[in-house]
Structure formats: structure tokens, C-alpha cells
Amino acid sequence: MEVVRKGVGMMDKRTGTGQRSSSRWWLAGAVLSLVAWIVVGGIGGPTFGKLSEVSSNDQSSFLPASAESTEAREWQSKFTSSGSVPAVVLIESPEKLSPVQLARLASLGTQLSAVEGVSHSTSTVGPIPSADGKAAQFIVPVEEGSGVKGSIQSLRAKATDFAAGAALAAGTTTYVTGPAGFLADLVSAFGGIDGILLFAALGAVLVILLAVYRSVVLPFVVLLTAVFALCGSILVVFALAKAGTIQLTGQSQGILSILVVGSATDYALLFVARYREALGHMTNKWSAVGRAYKGSFEAILASGTTVALALLCLLFSELNSNRGLGPIGAIGIGFSMVASLTLLPAALGLLGRSAFWPRTPRKVPANSGIPRGWRLLASIIARRPRAVWLGAAAVLVVCAAGLLQLQASGVPQSALILSKSEAVDGQVALGRHYPAGAGSPVVVVADEKAAAAVFAGVKAQEGISDASMVAAQPDSGVRPLAEAAMDTAPLVRDGRVLINATLSSEADSAKAEQTIAALRLKLHDKAPGTLVGGTTATAVDTNASAQSDLWRIIPIVLAVILLVLMALLRSVLAPLLLIGTVVLSYAAALGVSAWVFNHVFGFPGADASVPLFGFVFLVALGVDYNIFLMTRVREESKLDGTRDGILKGLGATGGVITSAGVVLAATFAALGVIPILFLAQISFIVAFGVLLDTTIVRSLLVPALAYDIGRRIWWPGRLARDPASKDNQRAATAS
Numbered sequence: 216m217e218v219v220r221k222g223v224g225m226m227d228k229r230t231g232t233g234q235r236s237s238s239r240w241w242l243a244g245a246v247l248s249l250v251a252w253i254v255v256g257g258i259g260g261p262t263f264g265k266l267s268e269v270s271s272n273d274q275s276s277f278l279p280a281s282a283e284s285t286e287a288r289e290w291q292s293k294f295t296s297s298g299s300v301p302a303v304v305l306i307e308s309p310e311k312l313s314p315v316q317l318a319r320l321a322s323l324g325t326q327l328s329a330v331e332g333v334s335h336s337t338s339t340v341g342p343i344p345s346a347d348g349k350a351a352q353f354i355v356p357v358e359e360g361s362g363v364k365g366s367i368q369s370l371r372a373k374a375t376d377f378a379a380g381a382a383l384a385a386g387t388t389t390y391v392t393g394p395a396g397f398l399a400d401l402v403s404a405f406g407g408i409d410g411i412l413l414f415a416a417l418g419a420v421l422v423i424l425l426a427v428y429r430s431v432v433l434p435f436v437v438l439l440t441a442v443f444a445l446c447g448s449i450l451v452v453f454a455l456a457k458a459g460t461i462q463l464t465g466q467s468q469g470i471l472s473i474l475v476v477g478s479a480t481d482y483a484l485l486f487v488a489r490y491r492e493a494l495g496h497m498t499n500k501w502s503a504v505g506r507a508y509k510g511s512f513e514a515i516l517a518s519g520t521t522v523a524l525a526l527l528c529l530l531f532s533e534l535n536s537n538r539g540l541g542p543i544g545a546i547g548i549g550f551s552m553v554a555s556l557t558l559l560p561a562a563l564g565l566l567g568r569s570a571f572w573p574r575t576p577r578k579v580p581a582n583s584g585i586p587r588g589w590r591l592l593a594s595i596i597a598r599r600p601r602a603v604w605l606g607a608a609a610v611l612v613v614c615a616a617g618l619l620q621l622q623a624s625g626v627p628q629s630a631l632i633l634s635k636s637e638a639v640d641g642q643v644a645l646g647r648h649y650p651a652g653a654g655s656p657v658v659v660v661a662d663e664k665a666a667a668a669v670f671a672g673v674k675a676q677e678g679i680s681d682a683s684m685v686a687a688q689p690d691s692g693v694r695p696l697a698e699a700a701m702d703t704a705p706l707v708r709d710g711r712v713l714i715n716a717t718l719s720s721e722a723d724s725a726k727a728e729q730t731i732a733a734l735r736l737k738l739h740d741k742a743p744g745t746l747v748g749g750t751t752a753t754a755v756d757t758n759a760s761a762q763s764d765l766w767r768i769i770p771i772v773l774a775v776i777l778l779v780l781m782a783l784l785r786s787v788l789a790p791l792l793l794i795g796t797v798v799l800s801y802a803a804a805l806g807v808s809a810w811v812f813n814h815v816f817g818f819p820g821a822d823a824s825v826p827l828f829g830f831v832f833l834v835a836l837g838v839d840y841n842i843f844l845m846t847r848v849r850e851e852s853k854l855d856g857t858r859d860g861i862l863k864g865l866g867a868t869g870g871v872i873t874s875a876g877v878v879l880a881a882t883f884a885a886l887g888v889i890p891i892l893f894l895a896q897i898s899f900i901v902a903f904g905v906l907l908d909t910t911i912v913r914s915l916l917v918p919a920l921a922y923d924i925g926r927r928i929w930w931p932g933r934l935a936r937d938p939a940s941k942d943n944q945r946a947a948t949a950s
Contacts, residue, residue: 241501245561252443252558259446262453263413269456270405270463282533282756283735287748290660293708294685299334299356302367303393303653304341304374307644309386311348316383320351323377327355330373332366334358345648352649357395367391367399371637392641394655394750397628400636404890405465412469416476416885417442420878424480427874433487433570436562441479444554448475448547455542462539469889470540470897475547477882478522478839481875482555485843486511488871490563491571500567504560512556513783514846518839519552521779525835528772533760537824589869593862596919604919607911611799614907617806620813622820625758626892627723628750630819634890642721650680652718652727655750657734659714665742666705666712672741673716678730682716718751727751761823769830773798776838784845785932792920792928793845797837800912801830804904812896822893829900836879836901837908840872844913848921852934857926865918876909 304327306312306320320342328339334356341353357366374389390396417438424434448471456463489510493503526548529541568575596603629639645653657679661669666684673682684705705712720726731752738745773794780790805826812818847868852860883905886898921928929935 241504241564245564248557248561249565252447252554255450256443256446259448259450262449263446266449266453266456266463266468269453270465270468282760283746284748284752284756287658287660287746287752290708290711290746291658291713291748293711294706294713299337299358300363300395300398301393301656302355302357302370302391302395303641303645304353304355304370305350305390305392305641305645306342306352306374306378306383307350307388307390307648308384309349310384312344312351312383316381317342317344317351319381323374323381324353326373326377327353327370330355330366330369332358332362332369347648350644350648352645352653354393355395363395364399364402367396388644390637390641390644392638392645396638396641397632397636400632400638401891402465404632404634404636405469411888412885413445413472413476415888416473416882419881419885420476420480423874423878423881427484428487428571429574430571432566432572436559436566436570437480437483437487440483440554440559440562441476441551443558444479444550445472445475445547447550447554451546451550452543461542462535463543464536464539466891466893467536467540467543469886469894471543471547473882473886474544475551477879478519478548478836479551479554480878480882481839482515482519482551483559484871484875484878485514486555486559487563488868490560492867494568501564504564507563508556508560510850514842515552515555517779517783517846518842519548521776521838521842522835523548524775524779525772525831525838528768528775529831531768531771532764532827534757534764534824537761537764537827586866586870589866592869592914593865593918596865596915596922597858597862600919600923604916604923607916607919608799610911611803611907611916614803615799615806617808617810618802619809621805621809621826622813623823623826624762624820625728625754625823626818626820627721628754629721629723631892632890633892633895646721650717650719651721651724652680652751655718655722657716657718657731657747657751658749659716659734659738660711660746660748661714661738661742662744663705663707663710663712665745666714669738669742669745670714672737673714673734676716676730676734676737678719678726678733679716680719682714685713685715722749722751723754728755731755758823761827764824765827765830768827772831772834776834780838780841783842784849784929786929786935788924788930789845789921789928792924793838793841793917796912796916796920797834797841797908800837800908801833801904804833804900804907805829807903807907808896808900811899816895818892818896821896825893825896825900828897829904832883832897832901833904833908836905837912840876840909840913841917843872843875844868844917848918849929849934852926852929857928857934858922861918861922865914869914872913873909876905876913880905 304323306323308316312320324339324341327333328335333339337356339353339355342351343353344351355370357363357370371389371391374391378387378389420441421434421438424437425431428434452461452463452471455461486507489507490503493506493510494500497503497506523545526544527541529537529544532538532541563570629636629642632639645651657673659669659673670682670684673679686704686706718727718730720730728751731747731749732755735747735752738747777790777794780793781787784790808829812821844864848857848860848864850860851863851867854860855863880902883898883901886894889895926935
């Protein structure tokens with residue numbers, strides 16, 4: 216007996232020594248990890264405010280070089296010595312402007328030309344009186360680039376000050392609108408991305424984490440993990456955007472913040488759940504970190520890889536903005552994974568049980584940690600699995616019926632900004648006195664030899680109110696319209712001439728787009744090689760590319776996700792069924808969103824890219840929760856058979872997946888603080904879709920369907936034919 220006791224004692228000592236040695240290695244790794252992340256945060260944090268310096272929101276830059284409007288824009292730049300965007304300065308009077316007042320307005324043109332950021336290579340044209348005599352407008356060329364917002368602010372201040380001191384009629388109003396005005400207001404609307412959006416997302420997540428953990432320490436540990444992941448992402452994205460490798464836009468900047476905060480928190484929730492579970496069965500905190508790492512590593516890595524690969528599928532998009540979001544989002548997901556597997560374990564290991572204060576985990580008996588609610592749900596699924604999954608599927612099909620109401624063929628430019636916009640108000644005022652398309656001309660580039668025929672075709676086109684050919688006279692200073700119209704010799708560049716035409720309908724209306732389509736058809740037939748561009752043409756080409764992307768990218772995303780799931784689950788049938796559930800969930804979310812957009816929010820439609828972005832985020836993130844659930848189910852199935860494994864996996868991950876879904880929904884809902892229609896719609900679609908996915912698909916449809924199928928769910932993997940499984944034993948007993 217003494218020998219046995221000595222042997223046991225020696226073994227205990229060796230075990231204790233091994234634990235201490237292992238703990239020292241964990242401690243050293245934790246310290247190095249913390250130092251590395253502090254350096255990343257110190258460099259990446261200050262970079263956050265600089266992202267707007269390398270961001271572009273000009274819709275024309277989103278298009279590929281092969282788009283007709285892009286080619287027209289390139290040719291248009293050859294007719295001026297520098298790139299510029301037209302701004303329309305409108306003076307609207309309640310009374311007719313007298314000849315004296317019109318003469319006085321001429322001096323305003325000189326003042327507008329002197330504003331910093333106004334191009335001097337192209338003339339400021341005006342004043343152009345309206346037919347009813349109650350308005351006058353100036354066309355001011357504003358230099359492209361990051362200074363557009365400042366230039367428009369200066370033009371607005373200059374116009375307001377002039378009207379106040381020019382002895383005009385009481386009630387005279389000034390507006391600065393046109394493409395440059397819209398671009399400036401768009402930049403202003405995105406202004407909250409640098410601070411308001413992030414604080415809204417972090418605040419929402421903090422409230423949820425406090426409710427989930429009931430701890431005053433752990434929520435901040437999780438949030439800091441997300442913040443440091445965002446710092447690292449921003450550092451890399453800024454460098455790539457500055458080098459011109461990727462195109463950063465306001466919308467991709469906002470989505471990056473939300474994606475990193477949401478995904479990093481989701482991965483942290485999974486790791487923390489495993490860590491808490493491990494602490495319930497062992498006393499050494501570093502051993503618990505090791506067990507949590509082993510239990511969550513595969514799921515987090517597979518989940519993050521799947522989402523990153525799905526986002527990278529956007530590289531197949533025709534739109535530069537979409538192609539930019541692909542790597543930007545993948546970089547964010549990558550840093551979220553790394554932070555959740557390095558920084559978070561280090562912090563939890565150093566804090567130990569105190570991270571959960573004041574509700575520190577206690578050592579508990581095995582298999583006693585499944586909450587009562589999930590045990591009840593598991594018992595319902597076990598009793599009537601087919602009724603449960605058929606009922607859940609029926610609910611999703613009914614929701615998906617709303618897809619018939621989806622209007623995703625693009626929206627007017629004036630509807631993009633949800634907050635008050637002077638450009639939008641100015642466009643409405645402009646339409647009261649001038650042809651509705653004034654300020655956003657159609658640009659036609661034609662061969663010099665076919666110039667006369669093309670010009671005649673443009674002027675004769677229904678929906679075009681006026682047209683003029685760019686003249687050879689050098690542009691300098693302010694020129695009244697009458698003088699500009701007298702020029703007859705066209706300016707020729709490389710054998711091409713430039714024609715500007717005015718639409719009779721609003722440049723962002725469906726009627727204007729129909730006019731562009733008809734004009735292109737006529738001119739391409741009359742003079743092959745003729746290019747039609749401008750604001751409306753850019754919108755037409757953008758919508759066409761976005762709709763083409765939808766049918767090109769969706770199959771690629773599905774194929775990539777299917778391959779990842781097959782490799783992870785060692786099965787063919789399970790991944791196919793899981794892909795089917797996330798597609799059904801996406802259709803249901805989009806169907807409900809279409810109804811809400813039309814009948815609750817009263818939106819005029821949706822951007823053509825909205826269905827694609829909703830698909831990429833919902834399907835990729837929906838698979839996230841599939842991976843969380845099914846990796847645990849597979850783990851349990853190896854021990855207890857498939858059906859018991861499904862019930863145990865549901866009970867073990869149900870709370871984590873639900874919490875993760877609520878967190879991700881809250882972070883995407885925070886996008887709603889940015890007054891941009893596209894972001895508001897993506898915000899609702901993803902937030903609602905994630906909640907639908909976690910409450911119906913992951914809690915009812917998937918587990919009930921898998922339970923009904925049984926071990927065949929793993930076909931053709933080993934678990935589907937393992938004779939030692941409890942499913943086989945039950946089948947043998949029943950027979």
C-alpha cells in the first residue's frame with residue numbers, strides 16, 4: 216500500500232509539475248499576445264480618423280473601365296484641362312427678377328469663380344435666367360477630390376451672403392445642388408461613420424453583454440477584443456487604400472466597423488462559453504483556457520474562413536465598390552478571428568474566474584450545465600421532429616412570399632440621403648423653373664465625321680429638351696449663356712467631339728433612364744462607337760452591373776460555402792441541407808424586408824446591390840451559426856450517437872448562438888444611425904435576418920430536420936455507417 220501511495224504521490228507531483236510548466240508557457244504566450252495587440256492598437260487606433268482621406272463616394276468611380284459611361288467620362292476629361300464636377304447655384308425669387316437685378320447677379324458669378332476648389336480650366340456659366348423670370352442659375356465646375364465638401368460649403372455661404380445684401384425680393388432663396396452638391400451632402404451623411412456609428416454599435420453590444428453575462432468585467436474584455444481587432448483591420452485597410460490597391464467607400468467603411476465588432480463578439484461568445492464550461496470541471500485556469508481553445512478553435516477558424524471566403528467572392532463583381540468591400544470585409548474577419556484566438560484567451564487566462572465577477576463559475580458535476588429551456592425544446596424536437604421542421608419551414612416560405620414586392624432596380628439619387636439635404640431641395644426648386652434635367656447633362660462623345668448626324672439625333676430624341684456642342688473657344692472666366700451659345704466651331708480632341716444635352720425629366724428618374732436607353736440604341740445604330748455618359752447614364756450602368764453581379768456571385772458564394780462545410784463536417788448531405796436552410800432563411804428575410812420597406816418605411820425602392828449584399832452577409836453569417844451548432848453536434852455524436860448528439864449540441868450551443876445572433880443583429884442595426892438609404896436597408900435586412908436565423912432556423916429547423924434524418928445526415932461519412940453508434944443500436948433493438 217505504501218508503494219502504491221508513493222506511486223500516486225509521485226504521479227500527482229509530476230502532474231502538478233506538468234501543469235505548472237504548461238501554465239508558465241500559457242502565461243508567457245499571454246503576455247506576448249497582450250504586448251503585440253497593444254502595439255497594434257496604438258498604431259491602428261489613430262488611423263481610424265484618417266480613413267475618410269482615402270475614401271471615395273463618387274458613384275462614377277464605382278464602375279468598371281469597360282462601362283460605357285466610364286469611357287464617356289474618360290473622353291470628357293480630355294475636353295478640359297482638369298477633372299471637375301458641376302455644381303448648380305440657384306437663386307429663386309418669389310417675384311420676377313428685374314434687368315437690374317439680373318445684371319447685379321453677374322458679379323456673383325465672379326465671386327463664385329474665386330471660391331477655393333472651383334476649377335479655373337472650365338468657365339463658370341451664368342447667370343442663366345429661367346423662362347418664368349423668377350430664378351437664375353450658375354453652372355460652377357468644382358474640382359474633383361476630397362475637397363468637394365469644403366468647396367460646396369463655401370459656395371453655399373457665398374450665395375447666401377450675396378442674396379442677403381443684393382437688394383433682391385424678400386423671400387429669395389439660394390441653393391447649391393447638381394452632382395457636386397449631391398456628392399457633398401453624401402459625404403456629410405457619411406460623416407458619422409468615424410464616431411457615431413462605432414459608439415452606437417459598441418454601446419448596443421455592451422448592454423447585451425451585460426445582460427448575458429451579468430458581469431461587470433467580462434463584457435469589457437470582449438469589447439476590447441473587438442476594438443483591437445478593428446484597430447488592426449483599419450491599419451491594413453488604410454495602407455491598401457492609400458496605395459490604391461483597394462477602393463474604400465463610405466459604405467464599406469461603415470460595414471467594416473459593424474462586421475468586425477459583430478463577428479469578433481460572436482467568436483468571443485463561443486470561446487467564453489467553452490471557457491466557462493471548462494472552469495466548471497477543472498481548477499487550473501490555464502488548463503481551462505487550453506480546453507476552451509481546443510473546443511472552439513475549429514469552429515471559429517471554420518466560421519471565419521467561410522465568411523472571409525464568401526466576402527472575397529465579391530472580387531468577381533463588376534463594380535469597383537463591391538470588389539473593394541470583398542477584401543476589406545475579409546481583412547476585418549481575419550483580425551476578428553485572430554483577436555478571438557489570441558487576445559481573448561490571454562486576457563481570460565490572466566483574469567481567471569475573476570473575469571466573471573460577481574457571478575464566478577463554480578465546479579459543477581458533468582452534464583449539468585444545459586439550461587432548462589433548451590432541455591425542454593430538445594424534448595419537443597425528440598418527440599415530434601417532423602412536425603417541428605415542417606412548421607418552421609412553412610413559416611419561412613410564407614415570409615419569402617414577400618419577395619414578389621421587392622423593388623430593387625435602383626432609386627433616384629435624391630432618395631439616397633435620408634436626412635435633410637440642400638442638394639435635394641435645390642433639385643426640386645430647379646425643377647420648378649428649368650427643364651428637370653438641368654445641372655446633370657447627358658454627355659455624348661461622337662466621332663468628328665459623324666458629329667452633325669449625332670448632334671441632330673440627340674436634339675431630336677424624345678426626352679431631350681436641349682443640346683449643345685462644346686465649342687473650340689478656350690474657356691476662361693465667367694461667360695453668360697448667350698455668349699456660350701454663339702460658338703459654332705466644335706472643339707475636337709483625338710478625332711472626337713463632345714455634346715452636352717439636357718433631359719426634360721429629372722436626371723435620376725425612371726423616365727430619364729428610359730431616355731438614355733433609347734438614345735444609346737439610336738446613336739449606336741446611327742454612328743457605332745458613339746458613347747453616352749453623364750449622371751443618368753452612370754446610374755443606368757451601375758444598376759445593370761449590380762443586377763448582373765447578383766446572378767454571377769450567388770452561385771460562387773454557395774459553391775465556396777458548400778465546399779468548406781463538406782470539409783468541416785466530412786459529409787455531403789448535411790452541407791447540402793444546411794445550404795438549403797440558409798437560402799430559405801435569406802429569402803424569408805428579404806421577403807419581410809420588402810414588405811416593411813414598401814408599407815412601413817415608405818422607401819421608393821432599393822439599390823440594385825441590396826439583394827447581393829444581403830445575400831452575402833446573411834448566408835455567410837447564417838453558416839456561421841450552422842458551424843457553431845453542427846461542429847458541437849458532430850463532437851457529441853461521436854460519443855452518444857447522432858440523435859442524442861443533436862439534442863446535446865442544441866442544448867450546449869443554443870444560448871451561445873442566440874446571444875451571438877442578438878449581438879450581431881444589434882451591431883448591424885447600428886448602421887441605421889447613418890442617414891443613407893442603402894445602409895438603412897442593409898441594416899434592417901441583416902438584423903432581421905440574423906434574428907430569424909437564430910430563433911427559427913438554428914433553433915428549430917436544422918436540429919429537427921437533422922434529428923428526423925438521423926445518422927444518415929452524415930452521409931457518406933463514417934458517422935453515417937458506424938455500427939457502434941447508438942442510432943444503430945436503437946434500430947437493432949427496435950427490429
